[in-house]
Amino acid sequence: MTSRIIAVEPFDLVVFGGAGDLAYRKLLPALFHRHADGQIPAAARIVGVSRRAMSDADYRAATREALGQHVADADREPALVETFLKRLHFIPVDARSDAGWDDLGTLLQKGGGRIRAFYLAVAPELFGTISAKLGGKGLATPATRVIIEKPIGHDLASAVAVNDAIGQIFEEGQIYRIDHYLGKETVQNLMALRFANALFEPLWNAAHVDHVQITVAETIGVAGRGDYYDHAGALRDMVQNHMIQLLCLVAMEPPAEMNADSMRDEKIKVLRSLEPINAHNSARLIVRGQYRAGGGPNGPAPAYASEVANPASATETFIALRAGINNWRWAGVPFYLRTGKRLPTRASEIVVSFRAIPHSIFAPEAGEIEQNRLVIRLQPDEGVKLNLMIKDPGPGGMRLRYVPLDMSFAEAFGIRSPDAYERLILDVIRGNQTLFMRRDEVEAAWAWIDPIAEAWQASNETPKPYPAGTWGPAASIALIERDGRTWYDEVG
Ligand code: BG6
Numbered sequence: 299m300t301s302r303i304i305a306v307e308p309f310d311l312v313v314f315g316g317a318g319d320l321a322y323r324k325l326l327p328a329l330f331h332r333h334a335d336g337q338i339p340a341a342a343r344i345v346g347v348s349r350r351a352m353s354d355a356d357y358r359a360a361t362r363e364a365l366g367q368h369v370a371d372a373d374r375e376p377a378l379v380e381t382f383l384k385r386l387h388f389i390p391v392d393a394r395s396d397a398g399w400d401d402l403g404t405l406l407q408k409g410g411g412r413i414r415a416f417y418l419a420v421a422p423e424l425f426g427t428i429s430a431k432l433g434g435k436g437l438a439t440p441a442t443r444v445i446i447e448k449p450i451g452h453d454l455a456s457a458v459a460v461n462d463a464i465g466q467i468f469e470e471g472q473i474y475r476i477d478h479y480l481g482k483e484t485v486q487n488l489m490a491l492r493f494a495n496a497l498f499e500p501l502w503n504a505a506h507v508d509h510v511q512i513t514v515a516e517t518i519g520v521a522g523r524g525d526y527y528d529h530a531g532a533l534r535d536m537v538q539n540h541m542i543q544l545l546c547l548v549a550m551e552p553p554a555e556m557n558a559d560s561m562r563d564e565k566i567k568v569l570r571s572l573e574p575i576n577a578h579n580s581a582r583l584i585v586r587g588q589y590r591a592g593g594g595p596n597g598p599a600p601a602y603a604s605e606v607a608n609p610a611s612a613t614e615t616f617i618a619l620r621a622g623i624n625n626w627r628w629a630g631v632p633f634y635l636r637t638g639k640r641l642p643t644r645a646s647e648i649v650v651s652f653r654a655i656p657h658s659i660f661a662p663e664a665g666e667i668e669q670n671r672l673v674i675r676l677q678p679d680e681g682v683k684l685n686l687m688i689k690d691p692g693p694g695g696m697r698l699r700y701v702p703l704d705m706s707f708a709e710a711f712g713i714r715s716p717d718a719y720e721r722l723i724l725d726v727i728r729g730n731q732t733l734f735m736r737r738d739e740v741e742a743a744w745a746w747i748d749p750i751a752e753a754w755q756a757s758n759e760t761p762k763p764y765p766a767g768t769w770g771p772a773a774s775i776a777l778i779e780r781d782g783r784t785w786y787d788e789v790g
Contacts, residue, residue, distance in 0.1 A: 315419035316346025328719035357388035426463025433467035481718030573622035587616030592765030599766035
């Protein structure tokens with residue numbers, strides 16, 4: 299089965315931080331895939347920018363190497379690599395001085411009035427500086443878009459400052475705030491499941507849903523990003539953005555249309571309905587953990603404290619929390635969120651557990667009747683499972699069995715699941731902001747997160763230890779078991 303490809307308009311994509319990790323690992327491979335599928339018109343150009351003195355030839359050579367590492371051999375046809383590399387240019391530019399800006403301007407001028415996208419794959423301290431330069435140097439045309447990624451601030455006040463600085467130059471409709479989880483195939487599938495089927499939506503509320511679990515488990519540690527991570531921790535790195543966005547997509551009302559403002563209007567209502575977690579209740583509603591030395595699928599793993607500069611770090615690498623949504627649809631339905639590094643397996647899932655049946659007509663020998671569960675598997679092995687009770691086949695009386703109606707997307711469609719960045723970068727070119735965060739969403743998410751961070755700071759309580767390669771501190775299990783529930787054990 300092949301996917302349907304619609305080419306985009308010609309564009310110039312300028313990547314600040316073009317010779318950085320995100321560019322080589324994610325952005326250039328994503329663009330290569332879109333190029334290979336014929337979705338990028340011949341005239342489109344990709345311009346790497348950074349302080350480094352690199353020529354076009356150097357950049358093309360470095361990109362060739364990066365593609366070698368990050369694109370599967372089978373997808374890397376040599377002729378396509380060559381035509382892709384021809385699109386690339388490199389201009390040394392210093393974001394903080396005037397060096398290089400005129401050269402960038404001259405190159406962009408050759409593109410006339412075409413779409414320009416500036417991807418700021420740089421430290422967030424530079425978002426405002428670069429935006430001001432783009433404005434001051436006249437590079438921000440009406441057909442210009444700017445792309446930024448988290449961390450957008452460290453708390454509400456700093457997020458407002460970042461948004462203000464970018465907003466001085468760009469209109470909200472030109473600003474694309476990436477949360478790459480929104481570009482994942484299965485996350486978009488959640489929209490299809492909910493709103494293209496008549497089956498689930500009537501049950502999607504407190505009358506029929508017992509609880510929701512959202513797990514994003516990683517096996518990696520801080521992977522060389524200790525400096526950033528030790529200041530962020532799991533709360534700011536994963537919960538403030540990816541986890542909250544997933545929660546919003548599960549919980550939001552059906553938007554009037556699948557367009558940017560309708561979707562974002564519904565998500566923000568969820569954000570504003572989140573039950574506050576603060577110094578009064580955080581001990582009951584959140585568990586923080588930090589991994590100690592241990593194991594895992596990749597063998598022995600060091601302690602977090604030995605991977606970062608501060609051996610006494612109190613930064614959390616694991617969080618489990620119970621969120622509540624105070625609105626008519628969800629009042630009383632817990633949303634359990636769990637994320638961590640150095641867990642036993644890499645698995646991200648959303649599990650919607652429906653309420654137990656009101657009365658069983660079966661004899662006790664028939665066995666236990668489990669709650670129906672809809673399991674949306676984000677990664678790896680994207681797919682959807684609906685867990686149901688059936689009669690155990692064969693003779694021997696009525697015995698019940700809990701089985702999944704199981705749909706693996708890879709098996710069903712047999713196509714490579716595109717990386718989130720492939721979708722998101724092209725959405726920027728198409729001018730479609732549906733899968734990007736609006737300013738008020740980012741700020742509302744911080745408004746919910748700040749009291750949690752403040753409560754921790756005030757309590758001086760340190761994260762609970764867990765051995766690398768386990769499912770976090772035992773307190774995470776206690777958090778959900780206290781409510782008479784368990785973490786969905788098929789994760790992994
Ligand atoms: C990033 C976080 O946003 O998401 C990382 O900063 C995390 O810490 C990553 O590892 C997870 O993304 P994915 O797509 O691998 O699930």
